[in-house]
Amino acid sequence: MATLQLRNLRKSYLAHEVIKGVDLEVADREFVVFVGPSGCGKSTLLRMIAGLEEITSGDLLIDGQRVNEVGPADRGLAMVFQSYALYPHMTVRDNMGFALRMAGVPKPERARKVAEAARILQLEPYLDRRPKELSGGQRQRVAIGRAIVRNPRIFLFDEPLSNLDAALRGQMRIELARLHEDLQATMIYVTHDQVEAMTLADKIVVLQAGRVEQVGSPLELYHHPANLFVAGFIGSPRMNLLEARVLGADGAGVMLEAAGARLTVPAGGASRPGAAVTLGIRPEALRPDPAGAFAGEVRLVERLGGLTLLHVTLVGGEAVVVQIEGSDPTPAHAPVRLGVEGAACHVFDAEGQALPALGRHPLAA
Amino acid sequence: MSFTTLDQGAEVTAAPPGARRRSAFPLLAPSVSVLLLWMIVPLAMTLWFSFQRYNLLNPEVSGFAGLENYEFLVTDPDFWASLTNTLILVGSVLVITVGFGTLLAVLFDQPFPGQGVARVLAISPFFVMPTVSALVWKNLMMHPIYGVLGSLARAVGMEPVDWFAEYPLLAVIVIVAWQWLPFALLILLTAVQSLDHEQKEAARMDGAGPVAQFVFITLPHLGRAISVVVMIETIFLLTVFAEIFVTTSGGPGNATTNLAFLIYARALLQFDVGGGSAGGVVAILLANVVAFFLVRSIARRLEV
Numbered sequence: 027m028a029t030l031q032l033r034n035l036r037k038s039y040l041a042h043e044v045i046k047g048v049d050l051e052v053a054d055r056e057f058v059v060f061v062g063p064s065g066c067g068k069s070t071l072l073r074m075i076a077g078l079e080e081i082t083s084g085d086l087l088i089d090g091q092r093v094n095e096v097g098p099a100d101r102g103l104a105m106v107f108q109s110y111a112l113y114p115h116m117t118v119r120d121n122m123g124f125a126l127r128m129a130g131v132p133k134p135e136r137a138r139k140v141a142e143a144a145r146i147l148q149l150e151p152y153l154d155r156r157p158k159e160l161s162g163g164q165r166q167r168v169a170i171g172r173a174i175v176r177n178p179r180i181f182l183f184d185e186p187l188s189n190l191d192a193a194l195r196g197q198m199r200i201e202l203a204r205l206h207e208d209l210q211a212t213m214i215y216v217t218h219d220q221v222e223a224m225t226l227a228d229k230i231v232v233l234q235a236g237r238v239e240q241v242g243s244p245l246e247l248y249h250h251p252a253n254l255f256v257a258g259f260i261g262s263p264r265m266n267l268l269e270a271r272v273l274g275a276d277g278a279g280v281m282l283e284a285a286g287a288r289l290t291v292p293a294g295g296a297s298r299p300g301a302a303v304t305l306g307i308r309p310e311a312l313r314p315d316p317a318g319a320f321a322g323e324v325r326l327v328e329r330l331g332g333l334t335l336l337h338v339t340l341v342g343g344e345a346v347v348v349q350i351e352g353s354d355p356t357p358a359h360a361p362v363r364l365g366v367e368g369a370a371c372h373v374f375d376a377e378g379q380a381l382p383a384l385g386r387h388p389l390a391a
Numbered sequence: 392m393s394f395t396t397l398d399q400g401a402e403v404t405a406a407p408p409g410a411r412r413r414s415a416f417p418l419l420a421p422s423v424s425v426l427l428l429w430m431i432v433p434l435a436m437t438l439w440f441s442f443q444r445y446n447l448l449n450p451e452v453s454g455f456a457g458l459e460n461y462e463f464l465v466t467d468p469d470f471w472a473s474l475t476n477t478l479i480l481v482g483s484v485l486v487i488t489v490g491f492g493t494l495l496a497v498l499f500d501q502p503f504p505g506q507g508v509a510r511v512l513a514i515s516p517f518f519v520m521p522t523v524s525a526l527v528w529k530n531l532m533m534h535p536i537y538g539v540l541g542s543l544a545r546a547v548g549m550e551p552v553d554w555f556a557e558y559p560l561l562a563v564i565v566i567v568a569w570q571w572l573p574f575a576l577l578i579l580l581t582a583v584q585s586l587d588h589e590q591k592e593a594a595r596m597d598g599a600g601p602v603a604q605f606v607f608i609t610l611p612h613l614g615r616a617i618s619v620v621v622m623i624e625t626i627f628l629l630t631v632f633a634e635i636f637v638t639t640s641g642g643p644g645n646a647t648t649n650l651a652f653l654i655y656a657r658a659l660l661q662f663d664v665g666g667g668s669a670g671g672v673v674a675i676l677l678a679n680v681v682a683f684f685l686v687r688s689i690a691r692r693l694e695v
């Protein structure tokens with residue numbers, strides 16, 4: 027059992043407020059990922075949970091107990107650092123056993139726990155090596171092993187994969203997912219990589235400038251972003267954003283005009299006719315369609331093999347990206363018409379907040 | 392294009408090694424000859440004089456002396472006393488400077504108000520020349536009547552200590568340690584600052600308190616820097632002279648005579664150039680033995 031609650035958590039460095047009131051519930055065995063652009067306060071928030079940064083105000087509760095004043099070693103958490111922070115003069119075995127040694131665990135039990143963690147992480151052949159004699163992926167595993175050995179209530183990861191090359195990152199991502207399943211532990215994971223966030227998380231917390239923008243499952247964030255920031259941050263290539271004008275609203279949704287096209291989006295909310303809004307369409311929702319609403323010209327074609335990206339300039343001069351099958355033959359400089367389902371569109375008001383969708387996507391219930 | 396450059400590169404490296412060495416010799420010659428003049432000539436002359444009967448007060452008595460100078464040296468109780476004094480001086484100063492240096496380095500690494508000024512103050516003794524600092528210590532600090540330490544002792548009702556009469560070697564050690572502490576502090580402070588912050592935080596999460604962090608994280612990290620301090624200080628401490636000359640002149644008796652001072656006394660106070668040279672050769676041997684072990688142990692550390 028390990029749950030975590032943040033209540034209006036704040037952090038200031040002198041007069042400079044970095045975390046501006048974060049509320050969050052983490053359930054037992056949940057894999058929560060903090061994402062956000064660099065400098066948004068992800069690490070700071072994680073370090074406040076770990077006890078490495080003092081909490082300026084607000085409450086931090088682990089299993090219902092307020093732990094603001096509890097030291098980092100006594101919160102029962104383990105952290106994997108971005109730089110791994112292995113102790114360079116100790117062997118892998120000593121690195122993994124250090125916390126147990128500090129806790130006064132007798133030697134035989136220490137050896138047993140280290141051996142167990144080494145087995146899980148396939149580190150057995152390297153137990154007597156020093157960190158500098160290991161590859162990046164192996165060091166990463168030692169850092170994780172150091173956390174496992176302590177049998178913590180909650181695992182904390184701060185961008186653990188960012189120092190690895192792309193292939194290894196993909197592999198470690200899968201290992202982490204497997205580890206989460208095997209250990210049945212609560213994990214909090216910080217990253218700026220949305221692929222890691224989407225693939226690993228039960229729950230994603232999108233942060234910007236010290237504030238929570240949205241909390242939800244990966245597909246909830248993908249299909250129902252709460253605002254322009256989340257819409258732009260989740261999904262690659264980025265969501266296309268077009269200036270639009272409200273024509274009217276009825277039970278079927280709002281009618282919009284954007285880039286010379288008219289369409290109805292099933293979204294509610296108070297929108298006066300004539301109001302300026304932003305229409306968001308994901309590149310994968312657009313498709314070439316002779317009867318499509320938008321007209322434009324293909325400026326550039328990027329063929330990635332399995333996928334093709336069309337860079338299209340619409341009639342009004344706005345540019346959009348269209349993601350289609352790699353087999354699509356559309357050439358560059360050809361005139362195209364683009365179609366889209368109204369249900370796949372997002373509408374954001376002048377403040378950047380999404381108008382609530384009338385129906386939920388089945389995968390994002 | 393790329394092929395031609397490759398070929399040219401291959402030609403240069405393909406030249407026979409002997410030819411290369413010969414062609415480089417004129418370029419090396421100036422520095423080699425300066426080094427030769429600088430090091431080999433004085434060394435050879437010292438060796439030569441150490442086998443000569445050569446006393447400035449007795450110019451007629453000259454010629455080859457064989458091992459007489461050395462025999463005279465090793466049978467002289469002053470020589471053994473000076474050797475012991477040298478080792479005690481070097482050893483104590485090393486212990487004090489490395490010990491306090493490490494402690495101060497860890498303290499100065501913590502943020503506190505006035506840190507910049509405090510650091511400059513702590514390092515400034517290094518910029519005072521040895522004669523001056525020895526005079527300051529002798530007359531302003533340790534003098535039983537005018538000295539600060541004497542005043543302090545009287546203020547609490549104790550008898551002032553006449554340092555240079557009662558604990559002469561300790562007094563010299565204190566002065567030399569005071570001069571070399573900043574050097575150790577400087578090197579160790581940069582080493583402490585280069586310690587990865589996340590390592591200390593990981594140790595904190597692992598339940599290591601301040602003492603355990605120091606013992607298990609900071610101290611091993613400082614190993615290299617400490618051995619560099621030990622090596623450099625040893626080389627300079629074997630030749631401490633000005634501090635002794637200014638304060639005690641090697642006395643009382645031979646209580647503060649180290650090898651450097653003994654050589655000076657032999658050659659320039661007793662005008663026995665031959666005997667002084669023999670002492671010099673012993674000093675060279677001693678320095679080399681020490682350097683050999685130090686370099687070996689440090690080379691092993693640097694590999695880690």
Ligand SMILES: Nc1ncnc2c1ncn2[C@@H]1O[C@H](COP(=O)(O)OP(=O)(O)O)[C@@H](O)[C@H]1O
Nearest residue numbers: 039042044062063064065066067068069070071
């Ligand atoms: N010790 C500190 N003193 C002052 N500002 C800090 C300190 N640590 C972090 N910050 C600021 O807090 C903000 C968030 O930093 P961080 O949590 O590291 O961001 P990231 O989301 O990239 O992990 C940054 O703007 C950074 O400049």
Ligand SMILES: [Mg+2]
Nearest residue numbers: 068069070185
């Ligand atoms: Mg960070």
